[in-house]
Amino acid sequence: MKTLAQHTKDVPASRAFRPAVVFLPWVACVAVAFAVQLVAPALFDDYWVNVLRRVGVFVIAAVSLNIVNGITGQFSMGHAGFMAIGSYIGASTTYTGSLLLHGSVGDDSFAVQGTMLMLGGLVAGACAAAGAGYLVGLPSLRLRGDYLAIVTLGFGEIIRVLLELTSKQVDTADGARANPFAAFFSFNGPTGFFGTPAYASNFWIWLFVAITCVVAYRLKRSSSGRAFLSIREDEIAARAMGIDLTKYKVRAFVLAAAFGGVAGALFSHTGVNPSPTDAGFQRSFDIIIMVVLGGLGSISGSVLAAILLVLLPEMLRGLQEYRLVLYAVLLIVMMLVRPQGLFGVKEVWDLWGAKRKARGGTP
Amino acid sequence: MSTAPATLLEASDIGITFGGLKAVQGLSLRVPTGALHGLIGPNGAGKTTAFNLLTGVYQTQTGSVTLAGTTLSGKRPHEIALAGLSRTFQNIRLFGELSVLDNVMLGSHLRGTHRLIRTVFRTPAFVRQEEAMRERALELLGIFGLQGLAAEQAKSLPYGDQRRLEICRALATEPKVLLLDEPAAGMNPSEKKSLASTIRSIRERFGVAILLIEHDMGLVMDICEHITVLDHGQVISAGTPRFVQDDPKVIEAYLGVVEEEGTGNGERGTGKASLGKASAG
Numbered sequence A: 001m002k003t004l005a006q007h008t009k010d011v012p013a014s015r016a017f018r019p020a021v022v023f024l025p026w027v028a029c030v031a032v033a034f035a036v037q038l039v040a041p042a043l044f045d046d047y048w049v050n051v052l053r054r055v056g057v058f059v060i061a062a063v064s065l066n067i068v069n070g071i072t073g074q075f076s077m078g079h080a081g082f083m084a085i086g087s088y089i090g091a092s093t094t095y096t097g098s099l100l101l102h103g104s105v106g107d108d109s110f111a112v113q114g115t116m117l118m119l120g121g122l123v124a125g126a127c128a129a130a131g132a133g134y135l136v137g138l139p140s141l142r143l144r145g146d147y148l149a150i151v152t153l154g155f156g157e158i159i160r161v162l163l164e165l166t167s168k169q170v171d172t173a174d175g176a177r178a179n180p181f182a183a184f185f186s187f188n189g190p191t192g193f194f195g196t197p198a199y200a201s202n203f204w205i206w207l208f209v210a211i212t213c214v215v216a217y218r219l220k221r222s223s224s225g226r227a228f229l230s231i232r233e234d235e236i237a238a239r240a241m242g243i244d245l246t247k248y249k250v251r252a253f254v255l256a257a258a259f260g261g262v263a264g265a266l267f268s269h270t271g272v273n274p275s276p277t278d279a280g281f282q283r284s285f286d287i288i289i290m291v292v293l294g295g296l297g298s299i300s301g302s303v304l305a306a307i308l309l310v311l312l313p314e315m316l317r318g319l320q321e322y323r324l325v326l327y328a329v330l331l332i333v334m335m336l337v338r339p340q341g342l343f344g345v346k347e348v349w350d351l352w353g354a355k356r357k358a359r360g361g362t363p
Numbered sequence B: 001m002s003t004a005p006a007t008l009l010e011a012s013d014i015g016i017t018f019g020g021l022k023a024v025q026g027l028s029l030r031v032p033t034g035a036l037h038g039l040i041g042p043n044g045a046g047k048t049t050a051f052n053l054l055t056g057v058y059q060t061q062t063g064s065v066t067l068a069g070t071t072l073s074g075k076r077p078h079e080i081a082l083a084g085l086s087r088t089f090q091n092i093r094l095f096g097e098l099s100v101l102d103n104v105m106l107g108s109h110l111r112g113t114h115r116l117i118r119t120v121f122r123t124p125a126f127v128r129q130e131e132a133m134r135e136r137a138l139e140l141l142g143i144f145g146l147q148g149l150a151a152e153q154a155k156s157l158p159y160g161d162q163r164r165l166e167i168c169r170a171l172a173t174e175p176k177v178l179l180l181d182e183p184a185a186g187m188n189p190s191e192k193k194s195l196a197s198t199i200r201s202i203r204e205r206f207g208v209a210i211l212l213i214e215h216d217m218g219l220v221m222d223i224c225e226h227i228t229v230l231d232h233g234q235v236i237s238a239g240t241p242r243f244v245q246d247d248p249k250v251i252e253a254y255l256g257v258v259e260e261e262g263t264g265n266g267e268r269g270t271g272k273a274s275l276g277k278a279s280a281g
């Protein structure tokens, strides 16, 4: 039998490159972004258009957390910490950047440059979160189960406390120019960071939602994805098959953190002021619930669960104080009826395919 | 007999103690290229522990292990797999939620390159490797008659198929030596018979040496050229099947245990019966 290396060489070029499969998903990403941006205002009022932005942010958060909690099976409870890092770094990039380059923040005349700053902030936020993911992941991923959960929970709380200790926000151009570095990291302590312009329109948010989904799905359906999944299934067998557990766990952790950072950076550009409590366990739990509800390992499950769990409280608003009770009851019922989450490790379309197969249709 | 083939896997004086229990002690083994070696012994003799020492699940406390000249002892399990030692597990360890195909494809993971950028952008290099992994996996599944089950979840397979799938996955790692821990356990006689011929053909086809733990003496005596017998963590006999099954120490290890624990002990009784049958045949 040929070795994998030989076999790989012998795969014909015609099968190695299929442009439609390679490029269409990216085209779809842009299409989704435009669709949401253009269609939403026609169907909903401003309030709901804004809710859609929040939905998008949490879809990114849930899908990214799914990479580590679902696909790799490592129970991280500090995702909000990574989001908060992205939030603050992203917000400050735009805010402090605007002060330095333009002298003021949120000017209409500076909107294009501002949006560029936001995109830079997304990258910076993602990198910072990924770096934090690496620092936390490397030592703590040698821990198992409960211990990892505790360490990551602690990480989120540490980020929260550190953010509370930051100094007062620099809100003048002169102040920023005097010491740009200090200004950048002056996150305004417990009160939260104010005044970041809401450059993250539904277009940008849903563009990154789609990109995150494509990346996560392509990861899951690849050799790296199988390595992640094998770790979740059986660490001893995975090791025996040559999987470097530490390397792949850290990879999953860093990737999840990076996209968590993107989610956070986008969130702080939707008119929401990032505050230290955003890094706390409450927010982490919210995202974990989405991942578990959607099914550990199911990308589409995370998407649907995030949409559902952001919209539900909004829809139940009319019920006033009963809505939290109803929300809790709904979750309990879900977990009793489908403990593996909505879709388990499968995707929505897999279930549809299985049904078709069961009916005797062509596969 | 005439030409002694080069030693491929060599363990010299390896051992481990669990809280006073000498699970394996002073074990030395030499598996030549292309050999089919048996490792037998009563329950709790330390056979699985020996595999765990060879594959780095446990670190040996004494001695060393080498594979084709490179030292394995001290390396981590995934490095040992990469060096060319692959195994199956006595208590089947498949990736249950994954498909049969994915299980085997994962086996060839360690022989590939996995760049994040390639994965995300589905570059030709990535697709090529993925296709190659798939084709190899299907070919391997075909050899074991499992290709029709490729899309099934591994955990949904019947017991015998799960054992075959584990061998399949282990072979996908392109091993030099394959360690099989009781591959026939739970199989019916006809399955065992076909397993015996499969194991023989694997060796020819893949050029691997095989180290086999098995309680079914008929099977072991039938297919192995050389057998090492463990009892209470120590080698009590080693040699050809004919030599081993006539060795008084081996007979005593199997029979003696039966006497100690009474005749009601099914497992050991079977061991005795099979040994007797093999000597007769």
Ligand SMILES: Nc1ncnc2c1ncn2[C@@H]1O[C@H](COP(=O)(O)OP(=O)(O)OP(=O)(O)O)[C@@H](O)[C@H]1O
Residues within 6 Å of the ligand: B018, B021, B023, B041, B042, B043, B044, B045, B046, B047, B048, B049, B050, B090
């Ligand atoms: N991790 C461990 N900790 C403590 N004791 C262990 C451990 N692993 C194995 N043992 C003990 O070492 C001895 C040898 O066990 P091992 O599993 O190697 O036997 P075996 O020859 O494979 O038996 P069987 O035929 O039943 O599979 C047993 O007494 C077992 O209880």
Ligand SMILES: [Mg+2]
Residues within 6 Å of the ligand: B047, B048, B049, B090
């Ligand atoms: Mg055993």
